Amino acid sequence: MMKLLLLPGDGIGPEVLAEVRRVIDTLNAHHGLGLNVENGDIGGASLDRHGTPLAPHVLEMAKASDAVLMGAVGGPKWQSVSYELRPEQGLLNLRKGLGLYANLRPAFCFPALADASTLKRDVIDGLDILFVRELIGGVYFGEPRGIETLPDGTKRGFNTQSYTTPEIERVARTAFDLARQREGRVCSVEKANVMESGLLWRETVAALHAREYDDVALSHMYADNCAMQLVRDPRQFDVILTDNLFGDILSDAAAMLTGSLGMLPSAALGEPGMPGLYEPIHGSAPDIAGKGIANPCAAILSLAMALRYQLRRPDLADLTEKAVSDVLDAGYRTGDLLGGEDTRLVGTEGMGRAITERL
Amino acid sequence: MMKLLLLPGDGIGPEVLAEVRRVIDTLNAHHGLGLNVENGDIGGASLDRHGTPLAPHVLEMAKASDAVLMGAVGGPKWQSVSYELRPEQGLLNLRKGLGLYANLRPAFCFPALADASTLKRDVIDGLDILFVRELIGGVYFGEPRGIETLPDGTKRGFNTQSYTTPEIERVARTAFDLARQREGRVCSVEKANVMESGLLWRETVAALHAREYDDVALSHMYADNCAMQLVRDPRQFDVILTDNLFGDILSDAAAMLTGSLGMLPSAALGEPGMPGLYEPIHGSAPDIAGKGIANPCAAILSLAMALRYQLRRPDLADLTEKAVSDVLDAGYRTGDLLGGEDTRLVGTEGMGRAITERL
Ligand SMILES: CC(C)[C@H](C(=O)O)[C@@H](O)C(=O)O
Ligand SMILES: CC(C)[C@H](C(=O)O)[C@@H](O)C(=O)O
Numbered sequence: 001m002m003k004l005l006l007l008p009g010d011g012i013g014p015e016v017l018a019e020v021r022r023v024i025d026t027l028n029a030h031h032g033l034g035l036n037v038e039n040g041d042i043g044g045a046s047l048d049r050h051g052t053p054l055a056p057h058v059l060e061m062a063k064a065s066d067a068v069l070m071g072a073v074g075g076p077k078w079q080s081v082s083y084e085l086r087p088e089q090g091l092l093n094l095r096k097g098l099g100l101y102a103n104l105r106p107a108f109c110f111p112a113l114a115d116a117s118t119l120k121r122d123v124i125d126g127l128d129i130l131f132v133r134e135l136i137g138g139v140y141f142g143e144p145r146g147i148e149t150l151p152d153g154t155k156r157g158f159n160t161q162s163y164t165t166p167e168i169e170r171v172a173r174t175a176f177d178l179a180r181q182r183e184g185r186v187c188s189v190e191k192a193n194v195m196e197s198g199l200l201w202r203e204t205v206a207a208l209h210a211r212e213y214d215d216v217a218l219s220h221m222y223a224d225n226c227a228m229q230l231v232r233d234p235r236q237f238d239v240i241l242t243d244n245l246f247g248d249i250l251s252d253a254a255a256m257l258t259g260s261l262g263m264l265p266s267a268a269l270g271e272p273g274m275p276g277l278y279e280p281i282h283g284s285a286p287d288i289a290g291k292g293i294a295n296p297c298a299a300i301l302s303l304a305m306a307l308r309y310q311l312r313r314p315d316l317a318d319l320t321e322k323a324v325s326d327v328l329d330a331g332y333r334t335g336d337l338l339g340g341e342d343t344r345l346v347g348t349e350g351m352g353r354a355i356t357e358r359l
Numbered sequence: 360m361m362k363l364l365l366l367p368g369d370g371i372g373p374e375v376l377a378e379v380r381r382v383i384d385t386l387n388a389h390h391g392l393g394l395n396v397e398n399g400d401i402g403g404a405s406l407d408r409h410g411t412p413l414a415p416h417v418l419e420m421a422k423a424s425d426a427v428l429m430g431a432v433g434g435p436k437w438q439s440v441s442y443e444l445r446p447e448q449g450l451l452n453l454r455k456g457l458g459l460y461a462n463l464r465p466a467f468c469f470p471a472l473a474d475a476s477t478l479k480r481d482v483i484d485g486l487d488i489l490f491v492r493e494l495i496g497g498v499y500f501g502e503p504r505g506i507e508t509l510p511d512g513t514k515r516g517f518n519t520q521s522y523t524t525p526e527i528e529r530v531a532r533t534a535f536d537l538a539r540q541r542e543g544r545v546c547s548v549e550k551a552n553v554m555e556s557g558l559l560w561r562e563t564v565a566a567l568h569a570r571e572y573d574d575v576a577l578s579h580m581y582a583d584n585c586a587m588q589l590v591r592d593p594r595q596f597d598v599i600l601t602d603n604l605f606g607d608i609l610s611d612a613a614a615m616l617t618g619s620l621g622m623l624p625s626a627a628l629g630e631p632g633m634p635g636l637y638e639p640i641h642g643s644a645p646d647i648a649g650k651g652i653a654n655p656c657a658a659i660l661s662l663a664m665a666l667r668y669q670l671r672r673p674d675l676a677d678l679t680e681k682a683v684s685d686v687l688d689a690g691y692r693t694g695d696l697l698g699g700e701d702t703r704l705v706g707t708e709g710m711g712r713a714i715t716e717r718l
Binding site: 074083086088092118119120123139140142145146147150154155156157158159160161162163164165166191193194195196197198199200201204223224225227228230231232233245246248249250252253255256257261283 | 433442445447451477478479482498499501504505506509513514515516517518519520521522523524525550552553554555556557558559560563582583584586587589590591592604605607608609611612614615616620642
C-alpha cells in the first residue's frame, strides 16, 4: 500500500489539505487508489507543538513515505523567533533532508481563468512554462553565513552563494529530460556577467548539453532579462532552468502572470526512490487563514502531480486535473479568482466538494 | 562651467548618446546651459581600444566631471573574454570607483504608451514606482568569490552576499528622503526568511525608520512576493528599497510592466559632491545595434535626471521631459514601442530631432 504524508503546516495550509483529504477519500473509495494517509507537523504549527519547525520523527515519517504533501509554512505569529526556529526552516530542512534538488514549478494558464490575469489575454493564452529550480543549494544553504559584529560595533550579515559542478549537472539533467517530453527547449538563467557561480552554472549546463543533450535547444539568459521577458512575452519559454534564489523569484512572477496563482502546484524531486515533496505554490496567506475562503485547487493539483510522478496512478492524476478544470468551466470560483459572467463564488469546502463530486 | 562625461559604450549606446549630444547642443545654444561635454570609453569599446573595460584615466575624467552619462555595455562579441575583462566589469568598477551606492530607477507609465504594455491598461495607468537599489555592495562585490577546483576534480563557483549596517543605512536614508518628496511610503524588500543578510537588512531599515523617519510609512516584503505583487497590482508601491541583486531583477520587471522600457532613465548617486552616473535602463541591445532604430528617449531622459539632480538646471529637466512627452503625444514612435492609430514610426535620429525641435 502506498503511503502519503500530509503536512498541513500554517495559515491556510490545514484548510486546503482538508480538501485534499476529501479527494483522496473519494479516490480510495471509488477508484481503488488504496492510499494510506498519515499526518505530521511542520513550520509554525510544529514549533508550537514540538519546539522545532521540523521534528526528527516527522523527517523519518517523510522518508518512510512514498510522497509528502505540504500545505504552507510561515506567518506573522513567528516573525520574531530566532533564525533556526523559523517555520521556513522546517521546510528547508525537509527539502534538504530528503535531498530534493529539483523543484518543478509549472506556470500555466487555465483557459477559464485567462481573464483573471492582469496581463492581456493574447499575451498569456496557452501559456505553459515549466520552471526547474535547484532547491537544496545556492545561497539558501551556502556556508559561511550569519550576522557578525565588527570591531567598530556595526554588524555584517552575510550568506554564500555556492554551486558545484555535480549540483548543477543533476538539476540540469532533470530540466533536459523534461524538455524532451515537452517542446524540447531549455532556457538556463543566471547572472554569469556579475557572479562567478553563475558563470560556472552557464559553462556546466552548456558542457552537459553538448555531451548528452544536443537534441534539446539550449539558450542562456541573465536573470534580470528573464524577469523582463516573462512580462514581455512569456510564451517564448518552454523549460526554464535556474538556481534556488532566482527560481524562487522568477517562478513566483510567472505564476502571477497566469492569473491562476491559487491554482498552481509544484513538486520537489530527489534521487529515484526518495519520496517527493508536493506543495501549492501559494504561501500560508495569514490574512485569509481560518475564514474558509482559500482556494484548495493548487493543493489538489499538487496531489495530482504526486499521483503522476510517484504514486503510479497517472490515470487518477488525469481524472483529478480534469475534475478541477471542469469545475472552473462550470463557473465555480474562490475569492482569489476574478469573477466574471456566469461564475459562482464558493469557499474552500464548496470548491473541494464540487471537485470531489466530479470524481 | 559644468562638465558632463559621455561614455557611449557598446551596442546601441553610441547611437542613443548621439541624440543626447544633439539635445545638449540645443540646450547650450538656446537655453544658456553652458555644459562642457567630454567623451570617454567604457565596456567592450574600451576593452578593444585600451585592453581594459575601464581605463584609469577614464575613471579620473569621471571623478573630475559634474556628472557622467553612459549608454550601455556588453554584447556577444566579448562573451568569452576572461571575467575581470568583461564589459560589465567596466560599469561595476565605475560605480564602485565613484562610490555610487544609491541607484534610482523610476518605473512610470507614459500615458501615450499605456497600450504598449502587456498589462491591462487599468492595472498600470498612472503607475509610478521609484526603486532605490543598493549599487556597490551585496553579491556583486562580496568577497570571497571565484571558481575553485575541488580535490575530486569537480569545480565550485561561489560568491558572497554581504551587507554591513552602514551600507544598509545610507541607501535606506536615500529611500526615506525621496519618499518624503513623494507619497511617503517605502517598501523594503529582501529574503529575511532564508538569508541572514536579509534579516540584518530588515532590522537595520526598521531601526533607522523608528529613529529618524517615523513620518514615512514603512513596510517589508519578501522578494518573491514582491515579484508577484508587481504583476498583480504594481500601483500599490511608492518607493521600493532593495539590495543590488533583487533591485537588478525587480526593477527590470517593473520597467517592462510600464510598456515603456526604451523610455526609462536611471541615476546612480553617491556622497554629495561626487558626480552621479546616469544611464538608460535598457541594455546594449546588440540585435538592433548599428541599425539606427534604437529608442533614444531613455538616454535623453537620463540627461534630464542629470540636469535636475546635479547640473542645477531643473528648469531644463522639465523642458526636456516635456519635449519627450509632447513628441509621444504627437504620435512619434520608435520600433520598440507598439504603434497604434495615428502614430508615426521613426528611427533614432528621427526621434532625437523631433525632441530637439521642441526645445
Ligand atoms: C517559504 C520559503 C522558505 C520558500 C522559499 O523561499 O523557497 C517559498 O518562498 C518557496 O518558494 O517555496
Ligand atoms: C550590465 C550589468 C552589470 C548591470 C547589473 O547587473 O547591474 C545591469 O543589468 C544593470 O542593471 O545596470
